[in-house]
Amino acid sequence: MKVYRCIKRFFATPLERYIPVGAVVCRWEEVAKIVVNDAPQTDSLSTILYNGREYDTPELATWISAIEPPPLGTSTEWLELVSSHAEDSCGDAGGAQGPQGPGGGTGATYTNATPTPETIGGIDSGSTFSNRTMQQMWDDLLYPYQAPAFTAFSISGQTDVLEVGDAIPAVSTFVWATSNPANIVANSILIRDVTGSTVLASGLADDGSEVVNMGAPVTKATEASNVFRIEGQNTQLATFTRDKTYNWRWRVYWGPDATTPLVEADIEALANSSLYSGFSRTYSFGTSPGEYKYLSYPAVMGTAVTFRDADTGFTVPFESPYLVSVTNAFGTTTDYRVHRSTNMLGGAINIEVS
Numbered sequence: 001m002k003v004y005r006c007i008k009r010f011f012a013t014p015l016e017r018y019i020p021v022g023a024v025v026c027r028w029e030e031v032a033k034i035v036v037n038d039a040p041q042t043d044s045l046s047t048i049l050y051n052g053r054e055y056d057t058p059e060l061a062t063w064i065s066a067i068e069p070p071p072l073g074t075s076t077e078w079l080e081l082v083s084s085h086a087e088d089s090c091g092d093a094g095g096a097q098g099p100q101g102p103g104g105g106t107g108a109t110y111t112n113a114t115p116t117p118e119t120i121g122g123i124d125s126g127s128t129f130s131n132r133t134m135q136q137m138w139d140d141l142l143y144p145y146q147a148p149a150f151t152a153f154s155i156s157g158q159t160d161v162l163e164v165g166d167a168i169p170a171v172s173t174f175v176w177a178t179s180n181p182a183n184i185v186a187n188s189i190l191i192r193d194v195t196g197s198t199v200l201a202s203g204l205a206d207d208g209s210e211v212v213n214m215g216a217p218v219t220k221a222t223e224a225s226n227v228f229r230i231e232g233q234n235t236q237l238a239t240f241t242r243d244k245t246y247n248w249r250w251r252v253y254w255g256p257d258a259t260t261p262l263v264e265a266d267i268e269a270l271a272n273s274s275l276y277s278g279f280s281r282t283y284s285f286g287t288s289p290g291e292y293k294y295l296s297y298p299a300v301m302g303t304a305v306t307f308r309d310a311d312t313g314f315t316v317p318f319e320s321p322y323l324v325s326v327t328n329a330f331g332t333t334t335d336y337r338v339h340r341s342t343n344m345l346g347g348a349i350n351i352e353v354s
Contacts (some may be wrong), residue, residue, distance in 0.1 A: 007080045020321075109133055148180040150242035153230045156209075162276050164248050166331030167217035168226075174201075175209050176230055176242070177348040188233035193218070194243070195226045206232065220248035222300070223277060249275035251328060256288030256345075262338055264326050267296045278302075280354045282310050289346035294354060297300060299323060299335040307339075310350035317342035 058347070110133075115126040122144025156173040174191055178184060189204035191212060201212045218226055225247045232240055255271030271286070279297040293316075295304070307316040321337040 011137075026307065054328070055305070059133045061128070063179055078321060110137055140254040145236065146180040146183060147236075147238075147240070148178055148184045148232065148234050149240055150230055150232070151179050152246050153228075153242045155228070155244070155246075160246060162220075162246060162248050163275055163328060164220060164222060164250050164334075165328055165332030167219035167330075168214075168246065170215060170217045171211065171213050173209060173211050174228070174230070177208060178206055181206055183235045185233040185235060190231045192231070193226070193227050194229050196214070200228075218246075219330075221246075223250060224248050247277075249277055250301070251296045251336070252276045252279060252295075254285070254293075254295045256281045256285060256291035257294050258344075260292065260340060261322060262294060262296070262324065262340075264324055267294075267326060267336060267338065268326060270294060270296065279304050282350050282352045284350050285345070285348060287346065287348045290344055291346065292343075293341040293345050293349070293351065295339045295351075296326075296336045299337050303337060304339060304353050306352075306354045307341075308352045310352045316345075316351055 001145050109131045110129050111131055112129045115128055116123060117125065119125045119232075121141040123140050132140075153174070153176040156175045157166060158168055158172065162168070163285075184206050187203050187205055189206055189210075190202040191200045191204070191210065192198060193200055193214065200214055201210055204210050218253075220226070228244045228246075230242050230244075234240060251273050252275075253267050253270040253273045257266060257270065259266055272283075276297075279295070279301050283295060285293050295318075297304075303321065307318045308314065309316055318339050318341055321339045323335045324338055325333060326336045327333040
């Protein structure tokens with residue numbers, strides 16, 4: 001028995017279909033031919049080719065393409081001899097070989113020094129190949145490397161925005177989450193204080209949590225930020241990271257009050273306060289008969305000059321600001337500008353300040 005490979009497709013008349021290039025054609029005693037793409041490994045060739053019998057039952061149709069004498073017998077126009085003698089094993093019958101690529105070769109391995117022009121599946125643009133098996137080629141194409149990444153990173157229980165003077169505790173628990181953890185090198189996790197240029201912990205397992213002693217609390221005496229970074233190494237020896245930024249902001253106060261002028265305790269007792277990086281925004285004041293509307297913010301933010309009713313667009317008259325020294329709950333002192341409406345405004349109003 002001889003085994004051929006189809007190198008030019010031909011039309012199988014009885015089956016009314018074309019036989020594809022690369023299909024295996026087994027020739028048995030000049031009597032019958034059978035085209036097999038991927039025969040079950042449990043069946044021998046003699047079983048498959050049993051007296052030229054046509055295997056066309058549904059359960060076999062999944063691996064038998066056709067039974068057909070090729071045009072012009074064994075003409076090299078359609079067929080290429082693969083093996084002059086095939087052992088009684090499907091695996092030795094000579095599987096279909098892929099077509100030759102530019103600069104490459106046929107056979108069990110693939111070599112091509114020409115860089116790929118674009119990324120396809122798991123094969124990156126610019127890749128070259130040297131003696132890659134077909135299994136490796138298909139695995140690379142269909143199963144691209146799943147690079148790990150940090151999907152979360154923070155300090156447990158810590159708010160993202162702190163008031164100036166507040167501090168992140170020296171001993172804090174850093175928590176994180178990762179994707180594709182199987183592709184992370186063991187004990188390759190590192191945590192650093194980017195702002196402080198300090199490595200806080202290294203050689204950590206990817207267990208999602210680490211109590212770290214930073215040596216001292218992290219605090220800011222003015223508006224600022226601090227960046228922490230977590231790093232890891234993937235199994236392709238590339239570093240991946242994620243940053244977490246914590247911001248320190250001054251507190252801005254606003255609300256109604258009948259007193260004039262205000263002192264530090266009055267400012268801190270105003271109905272509303274929040275941590276902002278500047279004073280420009282819209283402030284909501286509730287109903288307060290017989291009271292002024294007040295706004296107070298750190299002088300380092302500049303000076304507000306425009307006050308408008310957000311609903312009507314009309315200017316709301318405010319007096320020129322005066323300064324009051326304020327020490328916050330964390331012992332940080334700075335001067336605050338205090339703005340008071342010229343008139344007592346008892347109704348609710350939204351005031352745009354800039």
